[in-house]
Amino acid sequence: MARSSGKDAQALFQSLCTAYAATPTNLKIIDLYVGFAVLTALIQVVYMALVGSFPFNSFLSGVLSCVGTAVLAVCLRIQVNKENKEFKDLAPERAFADFVLCNLVLHLVIMNFLG
């Protein structure tokens, strides 16, 4: 039973990988960006766990900047994905412009809060 579940897991993983390989490159770039942002946030949380949260505002702004930009990238991915019927009429350039603008505003707020 365990061996079959293990094999199933492997098979699942393999099919996931092959399916993922089929996604368009621009979506892969966005996924990579999201992964980068989340990883950075995780490293900051680990650091805070080690040394304590003394300048709490700095910790918050660091983590929230990563999380915020990840969220905005996810929104961009949703809007740019051609298979998503909901955003068929939205030009991907427009979505990208929104992404850039929202990121700039987010980072202004983050920089103010950084201290």
Next chain:
Amino acid sequence: MARNLGRFLVLILLVSICDAASVFQPISDSHRSAALELFTPVNGSFGSLEETYEALRTFEVLGVENKSDVRHASCASVSKTLESSSSSLKDLFFALKVNGILKCKINEKALEGIISRLKAAINDANSLLDLYHSIGSLVLMKEQSLKADLHLSDAKGVFHSIKALSQSDGRWCYSSSNPQSSAYAAGIALETLAGVVSLSSSEIDQSMIGALRNDVLKLFDGIEKYYNGASYFDEKLIDSHENQGSISTTSSVVRGITAFAAVTEESLNLPGDKILGLARFFLGIGIPGDSKDFFNQIDSLACLENNRVSIPLILSLPSTVLSLTKKDSLKVRVNTVLGSSAPPLTVKLVGALGSKDTSLIDSQELKFNSETGVHILNDLPKSIDVGSYMFTFEIVLHELEPEEVYATGDQTKVPIFVTGIVKIENAEIAVLDSDLGSIETQKQLDLAGNNIASLSANHLQKLRLSFQLTTPRRHAFQPHQALLKLRHESKAEHIFVVGSSGKQFQLVLDFLGLVEKFFYLSGRYDIELTVGDAVMENSLLRALGHIELDIPEPPEKAPHPPLQPVDPYSRYGPKAEITHIFRAPEKRPPKELSLTFLGLTILPLLGFLIGLLRLEVNLKNFPTKAAPATFALLFHIGIGVVLLLYVLFWLKLDLFTTLKALGLLGAFLVFVGHRILSYLAATSSKLKSA
């Protein structure tokens, strides 16, 4: 402003020292020596012409010989001013005033020029001060006979123009453009009008002068009074920069009314007590420390000395403290304000009020000693004992010429202290047994001598001190202080008030009730008696001896005596240092750990870049045509600049500068971004449709 405030304070301080009805002293030699000290010439001159005039006039009134030779420098200054055609009216005025005292030699031609200048100035003048200086100069020239038959051409017109500046409350304005009324200006205006009248007496008719008389009466309705009988003038608006202070204002009014009274034929009906109040104001200043105040005081008193309204007479006492022991007699002087002798008069002592507010004596006349000029009452009435009194004097003038009017006031009240030796008799100190009251030890005390009484007692006994106080007139006496002090060896002190009934003073200390007050300290106590009063010539503070007190042990909760300070001045030494408690700073991580994690944070970025390379990202979609390419480039550069701006914002800028820059950059970025992205959208849709 600070000067006026300073003068006010000096005035108030001087007035507060005097009692409710104070003694005013006429000008004396202390004024003369103070004048010599105050007006000292620097390098042979007193400074400006105004200051020179003030100094010379003060010396002239006081009769002081000016030792230093200022004549040379002052006359040179006077000649220079009178000969120069550019001197101001004020300088001409004071130059002529100085000349009136020093009598320098003046160039004839210069005088002609001055007269024409002054007459032109009178015609053109539009302010009170200009008219004052020009008309005053003409009057001075006439007085000094520099130019005979000096006349004012349009005297009526000038009179009217000055009168037009008067206000309804009797004060004057400086000019028609400055509507602020001022009593100082009133004094100047009256002097100027007197000058106009004296320069051309035939043209001015009496009705105009009569109207002026009413103005003067209205001005005097606004006179202010101190409680000690002094009257003065003051300005209503204290912080106007033209406000001179009460001394200058009052002296200006005094000069004005005395000058005006000198030129009118009918007398100004000013009440004598107001003139006396003005004299008292100036005498009450004492010796001013400021040269201008000194001059104003002396000049006004000189005006009051010989004025045609009424001449004030000052009642003064050389000494207000009389000793019954020395058999002092009451001496009173009546003089004019400058200290000259008064006309024949009699001084009556009409009443003496003691502490009980009933008059103790009948009205008596004082005998006049014509050699010394002093009115004396040789023996004080028997009803006057030691103490403080308010004597009331009245001045009765003998027959007078009709044109001599004197202001004496109704009654003058003077506080008098009568001192004497108070006899202390039958002084004894005794230790009594408490219940029975029988005497265990009794000692007679000779408070004049130095004998020491040595007593002992325990806590069940009482100490009794008694004595009698009798005044020279054999009445009972209540001194300010009758205190007994017991001081322990440890310097703990206890003070008791000796009570009295009539002449007998007695204090009984019951030690049973006092053991707690004495902090249960047994031992030797020094005894000290204090009997004192201001009118007692033999007040005493005497160590009477000592008493050995035997007091039981203190119970547990007894209060301890307060610790006597070793050095009573130790409270002025440095205090204990205050250590401030600051919040402990937060623990910071070690530097290496922080740098490690900085490196670790860079790692995901590197991973992202490597991933991008693995995904074979390319810039193939970058537009090749010139215009879109520039826009694309500008777009990327714009985003880069915004991120750089954020870094600068974190490093050193503030939010507002950042927002301003961001606004500009954002607008640029939006424009450029819109262009490039719409181009890209257009190309991709073309591709799709194609």
